[in-house]
Amino acid sequence: MSRLSRDDLLAGGIFLAFGLAFALTSATYDIGSLLRMGPGYFPMVLGIILSAFGVAIILTAVLKAVRGHPATAGLDEGGIPWVRGALVLAAIMLFGFMVAPLGLVPALLVATFLAALAGHGTSPLGAAVISVGLTVLCIVIFVVILQLKLPLFPTGG
Amino acid sequence: MDWSNVALGIQTALTPTNLLFCFIGCVLGTAIGVLPGIGPTATIALLLPITFNFEPVSSIIMLAGIYYGAQYGGSTTAILLNLPGETSAAVTAIDGYQMARLGQAGKALATAAIGSFFAGTVATVVLAAFAPPLADAALKFGPSEYFSLVVLGLVASIALASGSMWKALAMIVLGLLLGMVGQDVETGLPRFAFGARELYGGLNFVSLAVGMFGVAEILRNLQTGIHRPSMVGEVKDLRLNRQDLRQIAGPIGRGTLLGSALGILPGGGHVLASFTAYSMEKRLSKHPERFGKGAIEGVAAPESANNAAAQTSFIPLLTLGLPAHPVMALLIGAFIIQGITPGPNVISDEPVLFWGLIASMWVGNLMLVLLNLPLIGVWVKLLSIPYRILFPAIIAFSTIGCYSLGLNTYHVFAIAFFAVLGYVLIRLGCEPAPLLLGFVLGPLLEENFRRAMTISKGDATVLLTRPISLTMLIIAALLLFAAVAPSIRKKREVVFAEDE
Numbered sequence: 001m002s003r004l005s006r007d008d009l010l011a012g013g014i015f016l017a018f019g020l021a022f023a024l025t026s027a028t029y030d031i032g033s034l035l036r037m038g039p040g041y042f043p044m045v046l047g048i049i050l051s052a053f054g055v056a057i058i059l060t061a062v063l064k065a066v067r068g069h070p071a072t073a074g075l076d077e078g079g080i081p082w083v084r085g086a087l088v089l090a091a092i093m094l095f096g097f098m099v100a101p102l103g104l105v106p107a108l109l110v111a112t113f114l115a116a117l118a119g120h121g122t123s124p125l126g127a128a129v130i131s132v133g134l135t136v137l138c139i140v141i142f143v144v145i146l147q148l149k150l151p152l153f154p155t156g157g
Numbered sequence: 158m159d160w161s162n163v164a165l166g167i168q169t170a171l172t173p174t175n176l177l178f179c180f181i182g183c184v185l186g187t188a189i190g191v192l193p194g195i196g197p198t199a200t201i202a203l204l205l206p207i208t209f210n211f212e213p214v215s216s217i218i219m220l221a222g223i224y225y226g227a228q229y230g231g232s233t234t235a236i237l238l239n240l241p242g243e244t245s246a247a248v249t250a251i252d253g254y255q256m257a258r259l260g261q262a263g264k265a266l267a268t269a270a271i272g273s274f275f276a277g278t279v280a281t282v283v284l285a286a287f288a289p290p291l292a293d294a295a296l297k298f299g300p301s302e303y304f305s306l307v308v309l310g311l312v313a314s315i316a317l318a319s320g321s322m323w324k325a326l327a328m329i330v331l332g333l334l335l336g337m338v339g340q341d342v343e344t345g346l347p348r349f350a351f352g353a354r355e356l357y358g359g360l361n362f363v364s365l366a367v368g369m370f371g372v373a374e375i376l377r378n379l380q381t382g383i384h385r386p387s388m389v390g391e392v393k394d395l396r397l398n399r400q401d402l403r404q405i406a407g408p409i410g411r412g413t414l415l416g417s418a419l420g421i422l423p424g425g426g427h428v429l430a431s432f433t434a435y436s437m438e439k440r441l442s443k444h445p446e447r448f449g450k451g452a453i454e455g456v457a458a459p460e461s462a463n464n465a466a467a468q469t470s471f472i473p474l475l476t477l478g479l480p481a482h483p484v485m486a487l488l489i490g491a492f493i494i495q496g497i498t499p500g501p502n503v504i505s506d507e508p509v510l511f512w513g514l515i516a517s518m519w520v521g522n523l524m525l526v527l528l529n530l531p532l533i534g535v536w537v538k539l540l541s542i543p544y545r546i547l548f549p550a551i552i553a554f555s556t557i558g559c560y561s562l563g564l565n566t567y568h569v570f571a572i573a574f575f576a577v578l579g580y581v582l583i584r585l586g587c588e589p590a591p592l593l594l595g596f597v598l599g600p601l602l603e604e605n606f607r608r609a610m611t612i613s614k615g616d617a618t619v620l621l622t623r624p625i626s627l628t629m630l631i632i633a634a635l636l637l638f639a640a641v642a643p644s645i646r647k648k649r650e651v652v653f654a655e656d657e
Contacts, residue, residue: 008321011585015327022334025349035615039341039348042603046334053327060323084379085580088372088552089573095556096569108553115552118379119545130546138553146207148561 008061016054023047087118103153104143108135163285166512170520175218178211179517182219183524186226191234191536195551197227199374201487202366203551205494206558213495214510218517220491224484225467225518228427229273229525232460233536236265237392245463248431252448252455259451263395266533268405268453269460270526271397276413276461277522280468283417284475285515288504292476295501300608301619305629307602310479312633313422315591315640322640324587332595333602335360342604355567362490364568365596367555368575369589370483375548376580392533405457408438412461420466421473422481427466434462468518475503475511478601483590486597 022043032038091114098107112134116127142148169175189200201220208216231246236253249269256265298306315325338349339359350356397405412434419430438458439448448455470481478500480486492499497507504511529536559568579589613619621627 007585011324011327011582011587014582014585015331018331018334022337022349029346029348030344033615034610034617037607037610039344039346042606043334043337043348046330046337050327050330050334053323053330057321057323057327060321079380080584081376081380085376088375088379088548089576091549091552092372092556092569092573092576096560096566096573099556099560099569100564100566104557108557111556112549112553115549116545119548120379122545126545130549134546134550134553137550138557142207142557142561146210148210148557150557150561150564 004065005061008057008064012054012057012061014054015057016051019047019049019051019054021047023051081118084118087114091115091118099150101154103151103155104139105135105152106154108138162508162512163516165508166285166514166516169214169509169513170218170516174212175215175513175517176520178215178219179222179521180524182222183226183521183528185219186223186228187230187233187525187529187536188539189223190227190230190232191539192230192542192547193234193240195374195547196370197224198366198483198487199371199551200227201484201491202363202370203554203558205363205366205487205490206562208491209494209562213492213497213507214513216495217488217491217510217514218521220488221471221514221518222521225277225464225521226525228464228467229270229529230536232269232273233266233529233533234540236269236456237262237533237537238540245427245431245459245467247428248435248459249456249463251435252450252452255449255451256453256456261451261453262392264397264401264453265456266392267395267397267530268401268456270530272405272409272412272457272461273464274522274526275409276416276465277468278519279413280417280420280465281515281519281522283465283469284472284518285512288472288476288511291472292501292504295477298501298625299623300605300612301623301626302629304602304605304609305620305626305633306477306479307598307605309629309633309636310473310477310481311591311594311598312636314482314594320586320588324585325591328582328587328589328591329595332592332597333599335365335592336596336599337603342600343607353567355565360596361559361562361565361568361571362493362596363562364559364571365575366483366487366490366593367559368572369579369593371551371555372572372576373579373583373589375551376576377583378544378548395530401453404453408434408454408458409461411437411441412458413465416462416465417469419462420469420481427463427470427482430466431459431463434458464522471514471518474499475514476501478503480594480597483593486593489597 026040026044026047029040030038031040031044091111094114095107095111098110109131113127113131116122116130117124122130139152143150143152170179185200186197189195189197201223204220204223208220228245231241232249232253235241235246235250236257239250239254241247241250253265253269256262311329315322315329336359338356340347340357347357415434415437416427416430419433420427422429435455435458438454439445442448442452442454470485473479473481474485474488478489478498480489489499497503497510555572556569559572560566562568583589609619610617620630
């Protein structure tokens, strides 16, 4: 027996969890019958199928390990970029929180600064330069050229 | 072929506005084809929200230009840097890069351009000739035929893909389920919205595509860093002599035919096409040992095949409303944004769009040849844009783009959600493409199933008793079986192993 593929187990687990979540939520809607399908029918069936696929992936991984096949490697090796990843996600989330109340310019400045900070070898000063440059570029493209009607600054309301 | 339609198409494609959009699409496409770290899927997703402000014809022409432009750009870097910007260009890199190392980079690039242009021209004619009759046939489809067709399309898209079959199947179903979020079409009941009004309209397609193909890719690149190899030698002498032309004529012709046929298949048809064309030339050659060491046929055949396939992969989209791969799924989104339902009706209801798009493809191919060969140095210079500037720009464009769709901040938060989901799943060996196809086709699948059941009074066997529907389900089952069967599976793994 060789090592179990952790990737396969996790992937199977994720699909199983999503499948069960969708199937259980569907059960709270009207299921109906084949003739008169309610809103819950189709997602319920799909949820069950997805759970079954999740189980199949887990079982295949276990079978492989029992038979002594080498575990399949994922597409990526190496560590998860926790800090850089968090910066990128924070950039997106903060843009979402800021853009409506504060306008495009502040939201873009903050978002591009945080995202740029995630780059390999970008200093805070470098990130600030990139951020100002990209903000100007975006305003030119989206507001000047494409004429999107987005407020640039706090509207004071 | 109805010539008045062809004339209409040429007229449409040659208006100054559409020429400009075609040009923008080709330039953008070449640029992102050259640049590693951003592909046509992410780019088209980024531009989708913007196209809302343009005419339907112009925006579709531009998005299509990005797609086939990227094929050209991808082969440029494959030849010069052994860096296939696109999966389908991976085969070109084998002999193209060797040619470049032997000082024949110019010849390789010229061969790729001529092959692509010839293939693009032929495939455009194939598209014009085959799409209308196919759409006519599809117009007679009832809900049960449509349901089976969508099932077939989904299954076929993974039968040709690489990686674990179970994972690909699970990704499709997860995509289908994510596509169910939002108000139920028939009853108006919001499903899986958890009380959030913003989710009643469903999860945003653009956020999903941008998150899974754009931002998740950034997260992966931040983990490994992007390495920029240096270029081999200079590009000089793009001319081909008579002997070269004689050598590439056959491979280009065969590659074009093969590519046109395989492109129609759902899934990675164009990847398969370039690989098959390459191995076919190798087998036909009197000197197979030259392959891998800079054989000019090894550039000509896969380049023609992949460009022909890129063009003919529009056929299922324009005739059945069925996307063959993620880029086509995004074009479905583009149609919907413009208020056009993709399907067999497009050709008859929107002749200007259909014929204009086809004519623009030929114009675009011509532009690409003229753009690419003389300006090769400029394109390669693009590689000097550092990734640490490029990726914050991608983030900025994605967030503004998604927000501008209805000024809904949920669309922005959704990018982050799908980026994390995409990153995790990709890391676990699940490709995101089937999920996107499932997401786009989910509502279509459910709607047709429900309608079929209403018509048949709840008799599910209707799917098996109607001949066209049954045939399609049988083909789907065979494909699925073939993909899981161990012997064929091994062969498939070999194909994709060499492809990487």
